Amino acid sequence: MNSTPEFYVVRAGDTLSEIAVKFHVTLAQIVKWNPQIKNPNVIHVGQQVRVKAPSQEPVSEDEPFPGKDFFQPSVSSPIIEVMGWRLIEEGCSAYPDDEPDFQWSEEDRKSYAKWQRKLGFGGSDADGMPGRQSWERLHVPALTR
Structure with a gap:
């Protein structure tokens, strides 16, 4: 995922959950990487959200098949x-x-x-x-x- 941008600019109708899925990361990771977001249910159009791990942190793997x-x-x-x-x-x-x-x-x-x-x-x-x-x-x- 080297081509993934480091930040995403929030558009009308976006949610953090949808942004996380789009960039193949978890909501928990997005919250961790964006300490400025105090409430994950409140984001604003034009806001920059980090969607890629800082270089020293590994990017998420796929969820294993739960059976x-x-x-x-x-x-x-x-x-x-x-x-x-x-x-x-x-x-x-x-x-x-x-x-x-x-x-x-x-x-x-x-x-x-x-x-x-x-x-x-x-x-x-x-x-x-x-x-x-x-x-x-x-x-x-x-x-x-």
Whole structure:
């Protein structure tokens, strides 16, 4: 990711979560690299936000595949939201108003099925349930724990 700019200028409608996904980093990293941001829910148009680690800090890896059993209606996790933003970025959204959340839902499954079809999968391989191969190709940014 050497071509990633060090800073991003906030545009109308941006959120820090969306900016983090766009630059394949976590929200926690953006907050850490931008101590001037006191409330991560409040950013302003024209504000510069650091989106690349200072040179001595390694850039985030991808989130490891959490396993097939993870994707259940009872599961609520920031991994699901970040996955949703990546699906939107890939043009595979079935989310109303392009707003994923932490809860695994039918919209997540439908969006993921679009991703699987985009990768060329068909039939039961495009059922919307993440598998290791399609997950690894989605490059969901790792969350800090």
